[in-house]
Amino acid sequence: MNIREWPADERPREKLLQRGAAVLSDAELLAVLLGSGVAGRNVVDLARGLLRRFGGLRQFLEAERSAVLSEPGVGPVKYAQLQALLEIGRRYLDETIERAPALESPRAVRRYLKSMLRHEPSEVFGCLFLDSKHRPLAFEILFRGTIDRASIYPREVVRRSLLHNAAALILCHNHPSGNCEPSQDDVHMTLSLKRGLAMIDVRVLDHVIVGDGEPLSMVEQGWIAG
Template identity: 35%
Template sequence: MTTHSFLIRDVPKDDRPRERLLTEGAGSLSNVELLAILLRTGSKNESVLTLANRILHHFDGLRLLKDAAVEEITDLPGVGEAKAAQLLAAFELGRRMVRLQYDQRYSIRNPEDCAKYMMEEMRFLTQEHFICLYLNTKNQIIHRQTVFIGSLNASIVHPREVFKEACRRSAASIICLHNHPSGDPSPSPEDIEVTRRLVECGKMMGIELLDHIIIGEHKFVSLKEKGYIH
């Protein structure tokens, strides 16, 4: 008996994700349907929509799937290296398109501008990342750098690492950001201590720390607005 992989065309025409995308727009499709379009084919035992649904269920949605390694994806029955590569390429394009919204001369006028610039990139991180934005005299971003990854600690995030790059780039000021994987951006005592040390060093070097922003789940806290930066 001849077997074949289930294709999008095996689905009734009115229910085909690709046709619905063209007629109704991508925004009308579910995550399962969009994933099915990327996968293109199912396996000899299940339709492409069933496969897409199984993948999303395995990873508990897009949040974990987008960061999955190729080995984690290909471990699933019916998903080979070609399908895994298609998914990883799509996720990377999405990340790059988010970054394309802002060019290198993005201006920071207030904490909201800064949070908007980094929110989508940082809110999904599973570890704390301490990132510095280096600005020119017009408050435009001239460089960004991840200084540290891990739990924030005043003895680990050393001002030397923060201001070394500021001197190298001739930055006029700095904005620091880090994320709380818990989703709660409330500052810890360590966050406040790190901020105070950076403010003091900035004053001595003539490079102002404009703000330290903590990113949570669609929320942020500005330590400048909280009164910890004068």
């Protein structure tokens, strides 16, 4: 059935305007972004098919450009709009976290770090630099590696901490495999960085590992002391 024949309050765009974006399903949200369907398929059916094909909303939005553009109904213009939306979301979270008066919510920090790292196809390591009141100063990805490893250089972490005049920081890295469980190398590296940074009076508050689902806090899991 053509979407124009649906009741007005069931059409994704009208539903969003009347009841807010939170009530829409993943397929309905994607349908709003796509705007139109293809011959024989309305936009909601098109969106549902794309989510099934790629395995979900995140997988679709982070898929290779060639794979997305090979799908009927998704041309270069729509692909560019989807990528712009992703970047707007990341920058919105970036500005939100940097305007925060203090990091009072560990969940908000983990959500922010996930938005910064989860889309990375290879392992990366970053730092969220904080002042003496734990207000964000800057976030940086310092090292990039392969699918399962990134080489970490403590001297560079110390140098960037001094550059930002940080009093504390939160370490983070991603596991592209999706498994957030830290390796022994992760634990040893974190303890080594804590000792090195303590020599310049910079505290390591946590090390967050980003994978599928909720990011893991090494402090909350008892792997390191905060």
